[in-house]
Amino acid sequence: MNSELYKINNVRLSDDGSCVTIIDQTKLPGRTEYLTLKTPEDFFEAIYELKVRGAPAIGICAAFGVFCLARTIDASDYESFIEKFDEYRRYLDSSRPTAVNLSWALNRMRSVAERGRDKPVTEILTLLEAECREIQAEDASMCRAISEYGFSLMKEGDGILTHCNAGPLATSSYGTALGPLLLARERGLNFRVFADETRPLLQGARLTAYELARAGIDVTLICDNMASLVMKNGWIQACFVGCDRVAANGDAANKIGTSGVAILAAHYGIPFYVLGPTSTIDMNCGTGDDIEIELRAPDEIKVKFYEQPMAPEEVKCYNPAFDVTDNSLITGIVTERGICRAPYEKSLGELFGK
């Protein structure tokens, strides 16, 4: 991935709108395999199995998906069209519960379909295609703006710690948490990055280390439990993480382990920033307690990726995919419209004109 490549969208709708092509992220970094998604099951499984992942990329893929599926609906009137459309939409929406971007993107598509209720189905399809392509274009421009705001928080010689993957693969183009780092590299800033490997699915090792190393950034991979020592060593000046859903009070759900990083950062007096587009902020969600945390299969911990079972067969596992970082631990929430700071009810509310 050179400095141009990471600007390219990794979730692509075909020109004829019949299918979506993604990089299978579960195969990285060993193999770069492309997958073509066409059926409802293709889209559902790609999202559920994390072949496409990262809150913004999931939203884009679902929007493209519901459009591809809408094209296959055999209906001449709005009522029968929207009935089938909603069936597809709800099915895709059920693939993962935590990232708000999934529902957000599907709801945008639903609103467009509804606005076209007096038009012929072919025209609704034209509106839907424009909308999903717009969602992706907007994401790219939001990522770019987030990257600029994030870059303003960096200085020469910094060490940045990141958790999971919120880079180009998780979004369109630059990414959110990794965007400032890619910009900083382009601009010749001298800095280094520590990437948490992010168990159980190792998005940090497989994706973040891959993206940053390919971009020529000085990146060091660590196990999640090494973050405390790295901070204690004085090597970290800021933490940058993405987010899957931010509540109205600033509580932020992100990949499991993020809240632990935030607590460590607070302990060592290191600023902790959450980066994400405003589409990730859910003003209908009062606090982090209202965010549903996805629980995934124990085998992700016990056997996935391993040559041999890494725990006794009979052992129970608890495998939450996300946790919520309390707003009191967050130094700033970096969006495409600027950097919000505490009190978040006020600063986030202002973003939405409240």
Place this chain on the structure above:
Amino acid sequence: MNSELYKINNVRLSDDGSCVTIIDQTKLPGRTEYLTLKTPEDFFEAIYELKVRGAPAIGICAAFGVFCLARTIDASDYESFIEKFDEYRRYLDSSRPTAVNLSWALNRMRSVAERGRDKPVTEILTLLEAECREIQAEDASMCRAISEYGFSLMKEGDGILTHCNAGPLATSSYGTALGPLLLARERGLNFRVFADETRPLLQGARLTAYELARAGIDVTLICDNMASLVMKNGWIQACFVGCDRVAANGDAANKIGTSGVAILAAHYGIPFYVLGPTSTIDMNCGTGDDIEIELRAPDEIKVKFYEQPMAPEEVKCYNPAFDVTDNSLITGIVTERGICRAPYEKSLGELFGK
């Protein structure tokens, strides 16, 4: 492992003193393989490669090892005997730097050899054999006492979080951090355990989960980065961890990630206990800053145990094997002579009659 089996020593000196048998801990839980150690390289590699691990078990294995090697020395006088003995001792001592028990046990063996300087070599060997068997017997009785003190900290319905493995496999018989849990199970206490998997070598998944599940204890395996959420859920009432070296001021080196657990515990108001025999306390070491932290090979993070490389080949890794938990984060240090509390200079000093 039933309730009797875990009382059996897992590092055994043969009756004739010619070799040592260990369980190869790197093969657990998939396979229970026994290894026979005879040569200097056998002992060095078994310790370096973590086939035998856990501070007390390393000490016992090294004491047995230096005795086995002493038996092979072809010397009729003390001077030529002790020269070769010291060569073996220093070689074994260099296998791992952090756990103090390794040097402690080897120094005990050296003192015994020195005390026999006016005796024939055969008699020195008799003294050495008695000493290394005594080191193991003492460890078993210390573990039992630590378990009793630790048990006094538990109550009905508790959830206990542990990191890495400080159970029977890491010691002789009960273990240190896991000892109270095994005792509590014998005594019918109702409680449950959350075991951090402990990357990169997964001692928590492979060994702790194995030992506790075999003993019939309700154990749930989690990834290291899930500890924050588990604590936030209210599921943890105390943390029990082992230690590899405790400084005179109470700073405690233990498996990488332990300091992070302690910081999380402090954040959530959960007591955090370090359990270990007094042989782990190094009164010559003023603070944690004086403890050497072993750095291990990047491949332990990048490829070990995996079917496919889990990070790009070119990515740097930082792989410290231990970290130091600041004494201010430690609620109590549980030894065979009682539970020490802050200020630790005073309470630890009193243990050693200072």
